[in-house]
Amino acid sequence: MNYFANLTWQDVIKDVIDILIVTYIIYHLILLVRGTRAIQLLKGILVLVVIWAVSTWFDLYTLKWLMNQMFTFGVLAIFIIFQPELRRALEQLGRGKLFGRNTADEEEFGKEVGEIIKALNYLSRRKIGALIVFERDTGLNEYKESGIPIQSVITSQLLINIFIPNTPLHDGAVIVQGHRISSAACYLPLSENPFISKELGTRHRAAIGISEVGDALSIVVSEETGQISLAMDGQVVRDINEESLISKLYEELGPNSKEKEKRVPFWKKKGDDKNG
Secondary structure, rough: OOHOOOHHHHHHHHHHHHHHHHHHHHHHHHHOOOOOHHHHHHHHHHHHHHHHHHHEEEEEHHHHHHHHHHHOHHHHHHHHHHHHHHHHHHHHHOOOOOOOOOOOOOOHHHHHHHHHHHHHHHHHHHOOOOEEOOOOOOHHHHOOOOOEEEEOOOOHHHHHHOOOOOOOOOOEEEEEEEOHHHHHHOOOOOOOOOOOOOOOOHHHHHHHHHHOOOEEEEEEOOOOOEEEEEEEEEEEEEEOHHHHHHHHHHHHOOOOHHHHOOOHHHHHHOOOOEEO
């Protein structure tokens, strides 16, 4: 009570600013580890904290002693366990990007979309099956680790080479994280939706499946018809035309996509596309 009695409006403003800064830092630290194995480690640490609290509350001597010993060396263990994430954070801080927007400008993103469309058109004309998944807010590291790491800039030549039949990487999905091709030959969860058309094969079911477990956007090229399809939010638009596809890529993945208001689901919009 004495604290609040002596509180001035300057102290209130200072405390609010202090809380906002700490919240902002914690928010970006969460973004840093989201989609990585570190998030599972954080859950494990949270469980240990709960066990320690329970042992303290009920005065369980042996368990409390064990938890205290664990936390004594816990700080050093955290630095060892989270070494990759801490290093990445320091590198981004040194480049001034830890709290900045990690998006490409319009020109860079336009080039990436051009490379993707060029590759899709080549694969479509020759009826070469392909599956490209774009990570958004939900991390895809769990699925990325099932494939072969690439970490390359987005080029049409590389995408085409990956999906050429009878090559080591053609069977599976390509995952794009940020503005780089992260991995190829990745295994994705198949959709179990019983209402999906029987005409759709494994690639389409995988594209729909990955969009059901998160907010990823997937593009599929059918090896039977050469049609290009777009999967998102558990739905698929089959035989989407190039103009609509480019528009959707800009809308969902472009530099200004985060600033847009909540949109009507893309499969409910009127257009030339055929729903599947």
